[in-house]
Structures are given as structure tokens and as C-alpha cells.
Amino acid sequence: MVFISDRNARSSTRCNKCPLRRLPLFQNGTAAEISFIQQFKVGEITLDSGAAIYHEDAESPHLFTILDGWAFRFKGLPDGRRQIVNFALRGDFIGLQNSLHRNMQHGVEALTAVTLCVFSRDRLFELFERQPGLALDVTWLSSREEQWLDDNLLAVGRRTALERTAYLLWSLFVRAREAGLSKDSDLELPMSQQHLADALGMSLVHTNKTLKRLRGTGAIEFNGRSLSIPDLPRLQALAKAEGHRPIAKPLI
Amino acid sequence: MVFISDRNARSSTRCNKCPLRRLPLFQNGTAAEISFIQQFKVGEITLDSGAAIYHEDAESPHLFTILDGWAFRFKGLPDGRRQIVNFALRGDFIGLQNSLHRNMQHGVEALTAVTLCVFSRDRLFELFERQPGLALDVTWLSSREEQWLDDNLLAVGRRTALERTAYLLWSLFVRAREAGLSKDSDLELPMSQQHLADALGMSLVHTNKTLKRLRGTGAIEFNGRSLSIPDLPRLQALAKAEGHRPIAKPLI
DNA sequence: CGCACGATTGAACTTAGTCAACTGGCGTGG
């Protein structure tokens, strides 16, 4: 499924020149760490929109960091119902679960064309042995992902449709802005309303109507896939979201 | 808040004699690892049912493994709505998020009286430096917790009330059985219907009615807090759950 | 006994899902 690009064909991004690390969102990392990450990196891969990064029940020998593009993680029920569990964008590390657990039972799909840094699962233990700081970073990332899931679970389980939709758009905007993907209060979202519905745990029709209602509040403008948020605090209030404190995250 | 028992007052359980490790659910661990865990362990603490293990916004210097009893992890909205994000029982490691992230934003509460092994957050890095195998175990546990959250999110977002309730009881039973807490097909559950409702993302009334409907299918018997599952595969089918493959987990 | 608390039930109401039709943009083949 996953095709690893030939490193000789086109040289992949050097970790010490990684464009992501320049963002304030990410920690600097020591020279030794960056050099280790470079060795840990097996190559780079580009996938088209809609391609499977992980299949829902296959095992994978790779871990990835998203260098560019959007993806989403999902789980499905046998009859086709699907829940998008989280979105992932550049800088996000994915695949820990798939690598650590035989039966991963969740899929990851490219939402746009994506470029991924590819790491070898087999060398993960080596990373833990030789770079305890990086190992702690991996764990940090894992536990932050867990926090996101907590947030999403709270949203899906206890927020009303309007709050939940506001929350999703608010959190996507905040994350995208940190990743340098927004211009002022504008953001180009890559997902269809069906994707949003699958993330919200609502039907497509109801998602559509809720978006309309949300537009009606004036908190957002949203036509096609262009989101604009004239009053972020108000959207946050509608979402009943707590303030967001930016923290520099590790980048692997 | 948290009171650490005096190790001199009453000797705490020795890790090399930990009663949990005898369960097939847990990996054996090498002598060196167990001895390190013993040093990592600061003490033991017993809390009454209803006590806060972590507050919803305080920072804590400790990590815990549940030695005995049940707890639950939850997140709340300002107006009092609450989502139980997961239940935890003996052998479960809790607090990684709270220790790694300043603003943890979720609480953990004792559901029954609980006994906890207490670890010092400050020594976590030492663990990563000196015991890469244990560090990987910590990460493994974290990513498995993440998988549970994925499952719960799928359940809350996409399963019907009946499926979702069946799923919750099924997964609680399977986990409790592995932890040696069930007798045959019987299990004493420690939580009220309000707890179940908060975990299911449903109202108390609807939870009650759904439980009645579920009893009506004959898949479960459930009076008071005694759950009995005469036909586990049928409950699993009602829950639209995939089979469960038992895997020995690390114990820290 | 009276009270507290969790469980249970019925009824009215609100929210969300389903079905079905329609719109508008965009690309392709005639």
C-alpha cells in the first residue's frame, strides 16, 4: 500500500532544515536530537487526497510525521457508520498506536495531498534506548493526543449540536493558526461537510443545518470551504471552550 | 489534597510481590525492572469512594497505578454537564497527562475506595534515562489508553443508545474479567446509573430505559449493581463490537 | 417512622435523523 519514495530519486527534506521547526509552535531540539531524528527518518512519501495512510486493520511498519497537508484518523462500524476521531495536520506525529499494537483497528486517510516523513518502527526502541529525551517527547505527544480525544469525547457526548460544531471549527482554527495555515481570521478548510458530520457524530443534513445556524449567529462566515472567523472569542464562547494556552510542542 | 502514607507506618506492597503481576493479564517484567519500579514507587495511598485523585485543573506531582478499586476519568463543562471519558481499574496507570501537561483539564475520581501506588513525577525522566524498556511500556500504556478513547468516541458518536449501552457493559465486563474481578459471568459494578449515563453521553432517564430494553433482550441480567451476562457473544453482537484479543500488558 | 438517595416510569416536548427533492458549479463528451 504505502510506497516509500526512493531517497536517491529526490532528496527528502533534511531535518536540520525542516521548515516546520521554524514555527514558534515547535521546540527547537538539540543538534544531537535533530541528527538522531535524521537517522531515524527512512524517507519521505507523498500521497494523494483520499489515499489510506493506514488501513483500518492492517499492521504497519512505519510511523509518520506530517510534513504538509491534512489527514484524519477514523474508526468504522461494520455497517459503514464512521467516526472521525481526530484531524491531523503538519507537525503531527501519527502511527504510534498502529505500531505499538498489533490490531490497530483504526484508519488514517489523507484529506488533502500529504507529504509525510517516514520513520521505521523497528528503530523506535533504539530511539528509546539512545535518546531518552526524544522518547519522553514521543510520550508527551501521545498524551497530548489523548487530551484531544478527551476534548472530542466531551464535545460529542455532552455538547449540543451548535456548541459542538462551534467547538470543532474553533479548535481546527486554533490548531491551523498555530501551524501557520491561517491568514488573519481566514482559513481554508480541506474537509467536506460529510467529514465534519463524521467528526461531530451527527448526520450530514443536521450538520448542514447547524452550520447555517452558526453562520446566522454571525460568529463565522463559511462558504464553500473558506472559513472566516470575525470574532474568535465569540465563537469560543458559543463552543463553551476554555481558553487555549499555546505551548511549544516537540517535533519528531 | 493527596496524602501520601508514611512508609514507616505501614509497609506498602512490595513490587516483587505485587499481587497483580500474578494475573495472566500482566507481563512478568525482569527483576531489574521490578526493582527499578520499586524505587520509582514513593508510597501507597488509600482514598475513599468519591474522593478526587486529580482535580480538574490542578497540577499534580504524582503518577499512580491502581492497586485496588475503581476510578473514573472525566471532563466537565462550566454549567455542570460532565462526560466520563474512561473508567480505570486495578493495574491501570493514571496521571501521565496530568504530569506531562501543566493544564490538565480533566479530573480523576475514586469510584470505590481505592488503593494507589504512588510514583513521583520528578523521577519519570530518570525512568526514561535508565530503563528504556519501561519507558516504552509507559508509552505503550498511553497509546492503549488512546485506543480506548477512540473506541469510546466511536460508541458515543455513532452507536445507537442500545448498542452503546451494550458496548459499555461488554467492555467493562471484558476488562474486569481480565483483571480477575468477575465470577463466571457475574460482575459487581461499582457505578450508579448516573455514572453510566455520564459515560454514555446520555441522560439518566434514557440510560435507565435503555438498560431496561437491554435486559429485555435477555443478553444481560442487571439488578442493582450486579451484572450477569448469560450470553457474552450475544451482548457483543448487540454492541456491534469486534472480538477482543487478550494481550499481556505491562505493569508499572 | 421519616428521610435520603438511587432506580423506575409516564407524558410532553425538543432534538436529531431520514427521505426526498432541488440547486449550483464543474468537467466531460458530443
Add this chain to the structure above:
DNA sequence: CCACGCCAGTTGACTAAGTTCAATCGTGCG
């Protein structure tokens, strides 16, 4: 160029699911 079909988005009407309100039941306990 234009007709056509496709697909995502939009809308209304109807149905199903879930919440809220309110009352009742049962048990354990001071």
C-alpha cells in the same frame, strides 16, 4: 459551444430518538 451528469451543498416535511419534567417506588439508615 452546449448538454449532460456528477457531486457537494441546501432545504422542507416527516419520523425516530432522546431529553426534561414530574411523580412514584424501594431500600437502607438515623
